[in-house]
Amino acid sequence: MRQKMPYDRMFPNRGPARGQCPQGTWRGTEPVCPRPGHSYYPPVRVGRPFQDNQGRQQQAWHTGAWQQPMLRREEWQEETGPSDPMAPQEPTVPEAPEYPVLPEEPEAPQEPVVPEEPEVPEVPQEPEEPEMPECPECPECPECPSEPEEPEMPEHPECPECPSEPEEPEIPECPEHPCPPCRPNPCPPCGHPMTPEECQKMQHYTPLPQRPIPQACRQNGCITDNQGAMAQNDNHSLTVGCNGPMLMKDAYYLEKMAHFDRERIPERVVHANGTGAFGYFQTTCSMARYTKAGLFSQAGKVTPVFVRFSTVAGHKGSADTLRDPRGFAVKFYTEEGNLDIVGLNFPVFFIRDAMKFPDLLHSLKPAPDTGVKDNARFWDFYSQMPECTNMITYLYSDEGTIPSYRKMDGFGVNTYVWVNSQGERFYVKYHFRSHQGKETVDRHEAARLAGVEPDVAKTDLYRTLESGQTAAWDLAVQLMPICQASMQKFDPLDDTKLWPEEQFPLHKVGQLVLNRNFENEFVQVEQSAFCPANLVPGIEFSDDKMLAGRVFSYGDAQRYRVGPNYTELPINRPRTPANNYQQDGMMRTSFRKGTVNYYPHSGALGCGPQQKTACPPYTAPYSRGNQIRSPLYQADDFTQAGERFRGMSRLEQEHLADNIAVELAQTPAVISGQCLEYFRKACPQWADMVEKAMKGYENRH
Known part of the structure; x- marks a missing residue:
């Protein structure tokens, strides 16, 4: 490191030279002196040792320590003694009893030896700054600033081609050939311009070597901010000097951190922990006799799908093998709009009325006073809700702890209505039967997997599809003419009940195949939004009390969690473009041109979508009765x-x-x-x- 010129010689008009003021004191990290206008600094505090990145013990410099004038080696030892922690060290390994002194190797350019000539303040050569040959196109580098009575710094000769340094935003660049000024950074102790290499040497810091960038990565373009402008530096924030405070005018840092702070959207209240995959559904048997829905009416028809598997009560990041129902949600991207079948891996549910859904989930979630899940809370809820008994036989069997989403069945649970082209209506229940069979584990193995491989089900599905294999299910339905519903010993619209297969056999409709993993978990899985209200012509709602509650709750939860325009996201966007007069809202991307945003209108001021006059009228069964709050008439819980x-x-x-x-x-x-x-x-x-x-x-x- 080069010798620093005394302060009074460099700046003769700025008062006395800086030094250690015997009357000076410290106030926090700021030096103060009782004499007005006095610029002396108090004695330097002893630094704290720390380990640098090579493991050598060094001394941390407190605030103000770097502002002392650089004394010669003899002056340091005379004033502070050779054992002073602030004593300058040789560029080689520090002389310490526990560390052997390495022999000097003057021929090695990476470890220059400082000549010990205390009477001559010579500046040693710095191998980090090789001399540059003459540059015919680049203008001469500006001269280093000099003060009176200070020997001028030698100018850099012109260079033919100086590599640009995008990691140093303070260095200006020439129009054609980047050529940094010789010494852009001022040295805090003496005011001399100082290079980044000298700054690093002064802090006794050895930078880690930069990893080589693969050739494929070099073709990805430069880093920009969110507005498309090139980022000045994505590695270092804007500070005052090397060790100075960070500046809040660093707009690139503020943008990067503010976006990071908002990377998470609200977690799903239910079905938070899950995964998904893409595939297709192929109809193998036409169901036109029962429904006019296009995807089920033509044998051989192929419809793209996205399927999301999940746990019901577990939070995001919880183990896949915890005792919990599994969500089985399928989104069909049809030509008539999106169809969502949002079910479980069990054919029944805990309750039959959506009014109790929040209470059920509260009992399954962690306690509000401790934040810890307590199984006694669920059993307390069940002791007052006997309708859960049938669900207990599924949840607390080994089917409640599964290690694979591929090896489980799926059920729509709710009862829907199919309508054919003649207007005939049938109650329908959906069943997905796995081609991979069913796999379960007991509670002891489930607890072990939760500790050693908590994401076992997600990993199993991802690795299977990544290896080129597929996962498949047969879609079958149970059908019941609506006129026969009142003849049953149970309520067909009760979600706690099964339809006997010997009385209402399964009819195979087609095959569901998953063959492709998602590419981004957040965009394609976390932002996917399912809702039982998403139907297509030929499928309608029944009077199922749980279904009626879910029709509102699921869509409302997605509008809160993702936003009112969640259907514009690619994962939720239908194949048939939406065409209506809804507008605006957070994160809206599409809009309708013109002044007409209402219906009906005359068309004189503009055009827009019209109501189809030939659309058949809605002719659901007539309902009659008093408006009451009561349980189901046929409530057999056992x-x-x-x-x-x-x-x-x-x-x-x-x-x-x-x-x-x-x-x-x-x-x-x-x-x-x-x-x-x-x-x-x-x-x-x-x-x-x-x-x-x-x-x-x-x-x-």
Whole structure:
């Protein structure tokens, strides 16, 4: 490092030379002196040791330490002693008892030896700044600023071609050949211009070598800001000098950080943790007899789809194998608009009325007072809602803990209406039967996977499609003429009930195939929006109470989570362009030209979409009755649950009882007693097995 000229010789008109003021003190990190106008600095504080990137012990310089004049080596040792932590060090390894002194290698250009000539303030040559030959096109580099009585710095000769340095935004560039000034950065102690290499040497900092950029990456273009302008520097923020404070006028940093702060949109209240894939649906059997929906009416017709799998109550990032229902949502991109079938991997649900949906999810989510999930809260809810009994036989069997989304079935759960071209109506339920079969694990294996591989289901699907394989399901439907609904022993619109397959057999419609992974998880999975209200002509809503509630809730949740114009995102955009008079709203990208944004209109001021006059009228069944709040008329909560338990194998029954008992044993007696009563009404053997298992867990505690 070159010797610094004394302050009073450099600037004779600026008062006394800077030095250590015996009367000076520190106020925080700012030096102060009791004498007015005095520019002396107080004695330097002893720095704190730290480890640089090569592991050598160095000294951190406090604020103000760099502002001291650079003294010669003898003056340093005379004033502070050779053991002073601020003593200058040789460019080689510091002399310390625990570190051997490396021999000097003057022939090595990377480790120059400083000549020890204290009486001559010579400036050693710096190999980091090689001399540049003459440049015929680039103008001469500006001379270094000089002060009176200071030896002038040698000018750089003209250079033929100086490489540009985009990482240093302060360096101006020539129109044709970038040529930086010789010393653009001022040196804080003496005011001399200082190069970045000298600044790094002064801080005893050795920069890490830059990794070579692959040739493919060099062809991706330059980094720009969000407005398309070239970024000045994407590696370093704008500061005052090398170690100075950061400036808030660094607009590029502010833009980059502000966008990072807003990278997350609100998490889904339900179905937050999941994944997805693209594929197609091919109709293999025409269903024109039952529905006029185009995608089901013509055999061989192929419709692109996007499918999202998820867990219901788990938060984003939770384990895939936790006990929870799995979401099975399919979006069909048809010529008549988007059709969404939003279901589960179980054919039934907990409740039959959407009014209780928020309460159900509250009991499954973490407690508001502790933030921790407590299974006793769900059992407390169930003790007051016996309609959940049938769902318990599915959720607490081994089907509630699955390791693969490919190896599970899917169900629409809700009851819809199919309408054919003659106006005949049929109740319909959707079933997706996996070609890969069904795979489950017990609760012990599920807990192990949650710890060692929490994303096992997502990883399994992604790797399968990445390897070129596919995942497939058969779509089948159960159909019931609406006139037969009142003849059943159960309510066909009750989501807690099954339709017996021997009475309402499955009719295969086609095959669902997934063959392509998503390319960006946020854009194509997180921003995907499903809603049971998305139907096509030939499919209508039934009076299913859960379906009626979901028709509003799902769409409303997407408008809050993604925005009112979520249907304009590519993953949600229909193949048939939307054509209506809705306008504006956050993140709106499309618009209608002209002044007419209302209907009806005469057409004199402009044109726009018109109501199709030949559209058949809506002729749903006539409903008549008093406006009341009451449960379903046919509310049988235990028959189907008992039939399912008796249809299980002995091992399946034991696993079901054990999975229930391990949680129910930790609940108060009033809660566990009521739950056992519900099990006994469904099947006495079920209650006895759970009660016996509970005693085993209670004895352990």
